[in-house]
Amino acid sequence: MVEERYIFEIKDFSIYYGDFMAVKNITLNIESNKITAIIGPSGCGKSTLLRSLNRMNDLIIISHVEGHVLYRGTDIYQHDTDVIELRKRVGMVFQKPNPFPSSVYENVAYGPRIRGIKKKFQLDEIVENALVRADLWKEVKDKLNESGMSLSGGQMQRLCIARSLAQEPEVLLFDEPTSALDPISTANIENLLQELQKTVTIVIVTHNMQQAARISNCTAFMYLGEMVEFGLTDNIFVNPQNKLTEEYITGRFG
């Protein structure tokens, strides 16, 4: 089989919170090893859509879905889907850095440990690798035993990225990862994402249009639960086809 071009194929996909349709009939293909940005005003359903890709929406009891999300050709909304395995392969980084109240080391070792890796040298290697990939190793290598919560906001967010990377995920979902960070930490994270893109597919939800323009290959614009426009980032920002998209990216509403 040839290398698949699309890692996620979303087909006629809708998400409901009770009677409220938060995401409406979306069809979207996400390419492997690219950065795909989802932009749109608050409440347009972009986070909801993102969280459906590794089924984090399952945590909200009243949500249900229609349509299909294929991950590497397999529908992840079948009743026998192994959600645990899915979330291992499709990691997630949240808006607010949320390290566990334990040491830097234990934070990164969390995933491997729950998968039964016990040997110290194996864990050491995984932790170091993940921290190096998250561009945090140099800053924390002498304080691996300090609390993850003692780090700065930007470091905490990179720790959370390292925690996800320790699972060797194929996809990383980012839910507005820099909205709680200062500009310098934001720039660090953006550089990091572009570095990670070589090995991991990235889907990022962002409020920040400049961010989407800077780092993404493809951009999806959502409005009121619908996909308004999807295409190469350069096309979307330079030559938007839809009037709404144009108004949003030029800052006329949002």
Add this chain to the structure above:
Amino acid sequence: MTQGTEGMQKAFHLTRKKRFNLKQGFFLSLIRTFGFAGAITLFIILFFVAYNGISVLSWEFITQSPTEGMTKGGILPVIVGTILLTILCMIAVIPVGVITAIFLSEYSRPGLVLNIVMMSIYTLSGVPSVVFGLFGLAVLVVAFKLGMSLLAGALTLAIMVLPYIISTSEEAIKAVPFSFKEASLACGATKWQTIRKVVLPTAMPGILTGAILGTAKVSGETAPIMFTAAAFFTPGVPKSLFEPIMALPYHIYVLATAGTHIEETRPIQYGTALTLIVLVLGMNLLGIILRSRQRKKRAW
């Protein structure tokens, strides 16, 4: 500042004082008095017991067994009995309480089952202590054939404190930020792994504080151990879980009502009461220190 404004300020002070309202003042002091009533009562009790009991407190008093029909000697087996009861009670109640709290906060769905469980817990917390004593007698001592024993008493106390432990554990578990659970699940952890590795360790200081404060409260109870564990007299400290024990609250009761030398044992009664109060206050203090340390440490 000019002379004029200074003068005005002085005048202002005077008018404020004059405005002192008799009625308002009266009610204010009334409220203050009632506000302090609890503290005053506590201090009167503490002072009264300490004043009468301090004279018998000595190293011998807490390291020797009673002698000569309890008119002489110390109360070592009594102290050991209460401490053992308390520890066993905690060992028994924490697992049950925490598992129930996990069920209530993480697994239960709103509905009939949850309502029944909650209702039972509320009702259980309102049952008088002597009923727990009789329950312990009928079920643990007689039906389960534990006899009058340390174990039966500790389990009776555990049942009595269970509602409190459940509700404090539930609060501690619910106080764990949702973002921690989210992070764990996003790492591909199962719900149970998340509870075991993230939720419980984070909630543990809160759970322990609740357990200590709750158990301290029941460690001074007389009625629940009266029919299940406490004996008038045992020779020395208990050597197994299935022996009856002496315990501080019951010992006070015994000395005050059933002794034949009430006058001679009176100082010992006060000494025992003082020991019990110190023990319970010590446990409360431990719980409070634990709670404040955990609040300071909390970074979320």
